[in-house]
Amino acid sequence: MTKKYRYLFGPVPSRRFGRSLGVDLTPYKTCSLDCVFCQLGRTRHKTVVRREYVPTAAVLAELEEWLKSDGRADYITLSGSGEPTLHSRFGEVLEFIRKNSTIPGALLTNGTLLNLLEVQDAASHASVVKTALSAWDQGTYNWFNRPYPKLRFDDLVEGQKDFRAQFKGQLWLEVFLINGMNTMVPDVQKIAALAKEIGPDRIHLNTAIRPPAEDFVAADFVAALPKERMEPLTRLFCPPAEIIGEYHSAYTTETRATQAMILSLLQRRPCSARQIAEIYGMHGNDVSKYLGKLMRSRKIKAERRNASLYYSALKVEG
Ligand code: SF4
Missing domain, CATH: 3.20.20.70 (Aldolase class I)
Structure with missing residues (x-):
């Protein structure tokens, strides 16, 4: 999308x-x-x-x-x-x-x-x-x-x-x-x-x-x-x-997410960085970059669960 x-x-x-x-x-x-x-x-x-x-x-x-x-x-x-x-x-x-x-x-x-x-x-x-x-x-x-x-x-x-x-x-x-x-x-x-x-x-x-x-x-x-x-x-x-x-998705899509798309996803379900990379077919470095920006602007939070770090939205739009 x-x-x-x-x-x-x-x-x-x-x-x-x-x-x-x-x-x-x-x-x-x-x-x-x-x-x-x-x-x-x-x-x-x-x-x-x-x-x-x-x-x-x-x-x-x-x-x-x-x-x-x-x-x-x-x-x-x-x-x-x-x-x-x-x-x-x-x-x-x-x-x-x-x-x-x-x-x-x-x-x-x-x-x-x-x-x-x-x-x-x-x-x-x-x-x-x-x-x-x-x-x-x-x-x-x-x-x-x-x-x-x-x-x-x-x-x-x-x-x-x-x-x-x-x-x-x-x-x-x-x-x-x-x-x-x-x-x-x-x-x-x-x-x-x-x-x-x-x-x-x-x-x-x-x-x-x-x-x-x-x-x-x-x-x-x-x-x-x-x-x-x-x-x-x-x-x-x-x-x-x-x-x-x-x-674990084997599907690779050419779709690249924007920061807004990642935030929209995290407003509906917590995801790890790896899951976000799989969903949007993105490189892990790009996902980390967006997650870093969202963390710094206090739009998302991170929680450790079962040895993975999950991200979810702090504030929900609309
Ligand atoms: S509280 Fe959460 S898990 Fe329970 S029915 Fe509602 S949306 Fe589903």
Whole structure:
């Protein structure tokens, strides 16, 4: 991407979606949950109110322009600064992608609103819907995901089951494991039993590889779950779960990022210098130069995580 879009970002390498163009439908960070492991930091606007948070016409105009001028990605994903199903017209964006491109549209949702029929109908326009489940009852839901007060754990599970019953596309379920919080075998078995009831096509086990919202999640006793401890847990799920590993892109693009593009990316997800270099096909020295400027102007911060230095935006524009 050679110009700065307001609602599109990337394409970025995704651990599940390859080269993925992001479409951001909410202001930073508007979500129905405030997960302790969230890589975007704490939720600023916790809500279940569905409205047109960003103008749909402007999003579609950017997509049309991007499809004409670049148009290369493995997926176009509704994701970014918050929960996309809070946008009252997200279904129209998915419908536009389906009608105007051969690139599959993906919806990354926390699943909290899937108990609403209108959200199920809108989500049905996606080729892939990725939902999430990391708790097994209301107490653990409150602890890990810190939902908007009126949200019930039973509705989260029932909504996903209802959606599965009518959705013809691929349903993927992410289980986020936080070492010391939801990683004991009996607890994972409870999550696996609920996952089986939902019936996704694929199940992904993820852990806190990038910096999470809360420092205590990164503390020694609840650090990212090592791969050798995740492997036996994959077999508790049906179908067996896959472990999401760090993505190493073999893709090289001639696109070179501007400082504004790197800042826009870091406003949506923390990245290491190596990941930024992979995303934009840049030399590490050039990435370091931009990161240095952004650090000096106090627009980004750096945090060490799992032996890598991750950068994220300090202040969010717009
Ligand atoms: S991880 Fe996803 S669902 Fe949880 S707070 Fe962050 S954006 Fe919201």
